Amino acid sequence: MMIKETSLRRDPDLRGELAFLARGCDFVLPSRFKKRLKSFQQTQIQNKPEKKPGTPLPPPATSPSSPQPLSPVPHVNNVVNAPLSINIPRFYFPEGLPDTCSNHEQTLSRIETAFMDIEDQKADIYEMGKIAKVCGCPLYWKAPMFRAAGGEKTGFVTSQSFIAMWRKLLNNHHDDASKFICLLAKPNCSSLEQEDFIPLLQDVVDTHPGLTFLKDAPEFHSRYITTVIQRIFYTVNRSWSGKITSTEIRKSNFLQTLALLEEEEDINQITDYFSYEHFYVIYCKFWELDTDHDLYISQADLSRYNDQASSNRIIERIFSGAVTRGKTIQKEGRMSYADFVWFLISEEDKRNPTSIEYWFRCMDVDGDGTLSMYELEYFYEEQCERMEAMGIEPLPFHDLLCQMLDLVKPAVDGKITLRDLKRCRMAHIFYDTFFNLEKYLDHEQRDPFAVQKDVENDGPEPSDWDRFAAEEYETLVAEESAQAQFQEG
DSSP: OOOOOHHHHTOHHHHHHHHHHHTTOTTSOHHHHHHHHHHHHHHHHHTSOOOOTTOOOOOOOOOTTSOOOOOOOOOOOOOOOOOOOOOOOOOOOTTOOOOTTOOHHHHHHHHHHHHHTSGGGEEOTTTHHHHHHHTTOOGGGHHHHHHHTTHHHHSSEEHHHHHHHHHHHHHHOOSHHHHHHHHHSOTTOOSBOGGGGHHHHHHHHHHOGGGGGGGGOGGGHHHHHHHHHHHHHHHHOTTOSSOBOHHHHHHSSHHHHHHHTTTOSOGGGOTTTTOHHHHHHHHHHHHHHOTTOSSEEEHHHHHTTTTTTBOHHHHHHHHTTSSOOSSHHHHTOEEEHHHHHHHHHHHHOTTSHHHHHHHHHHHOTTOSSEEEHHHHHHHHHHHHHHHHHTTOOOOOHHHHHHHHHHHHOOSBTTEEEHHHHHHHSOHHHHHHHHHBHHHHHHHHHSOHHHHHHHHHOOSSOOOHHHHHHHHHHHHHHHHHHHHHHHHHO
16 A cells, blocks of 8 residues: 655554554454544544634735735645555465465375385384485475374274375375474364373384393383473474474474484484483482482472572572463472473573573563563572672672673663673673672683684584583593493402
């Protein structure tokens, strides 16, 4: 829609209506727009300056034969040009952009041929891998396909049931993210919850060559699956909603990583989500703190992590429910293994976007979306007390505050926002200063030029979490080897 009068564009309500119409929103009724336009025109007429008494009338219109100087006539913006009809093409495709060149019937014919090669044309979950490849999908989509076609109830999938399911999926979902969610999600749901991933990951545990040793340890199946699910949501679910949407799947690398599983036999080479070594490190750290081994730890247990490096005040904030789901941690004061996965990754990799959000929620005590100077002083007080107990003279808060403001460079003086911390790329130093004494002292002893070099390095370096997990895994293996040699000796 094109409107030339600039005065119309100054009306904020009318601008909003025009914006909705330009986006092609169906819920903006033309009658509502006309009513708003008429009201605006009446307001413009009423606001037109009235003639004062004694003001001479403007001269009457004259014929071209008697030229006279024309007085300026005020322009009244009460005339609207006829709106131009513009055909705005559709630009939003929640289920993916349809591919007009694809031949669905040809794909379905290949699927039917593949079922002909299977005995009785009934495929179990292992034979479903062949069908997944015929459909052009990664191997480990086979479990979601098997369930979506009703195989969980009967133990097999027939050609008719699978083709009917796949035809419906091809007609309604047009990209991998949309198809994946359709296969995994509950009926009539457009997002994925944590339990929706269990069948997929159980199939990975049962069939991936890098996890064959877990067949003799079924008690670790659920814990490995829990770890992978938490890592998926930690990385993919950027909205913190507990439900993964197709948009979040598209923006992540999850589907690409899932496709790598059939190419890489060593699952530890896939450090994103699936690495067994990473699971081993996380679970061993939790096991050390969980003294009664009930898969829950208390606030006192968590404070012992890394020789009490984290302050008590930040741990209290974690147990307040600022970054956890469910009310178990608040009512019973216990942290589950799933919540510990989030804590450990956030603690060891404070450069990660989710980690920056995690600790921001903890430090934002009043929940107003900004870190005030009072909140910073509240967390720094305990750091000062701990340094004084160690015989270290702490930096006065005013001096430290100047350093932190120079580090972060907030857009608004006196308030630090989440956007400021993500933009400065020094959030790990900022957070360690206020609640992790050991890492804060390490930062103080480092060369500032080395710190700046780390920030400017945008190469494909391993993340802080990958480095931590690799070092800890080597340490754990060395300790176990030494202990085994000691017992043998």
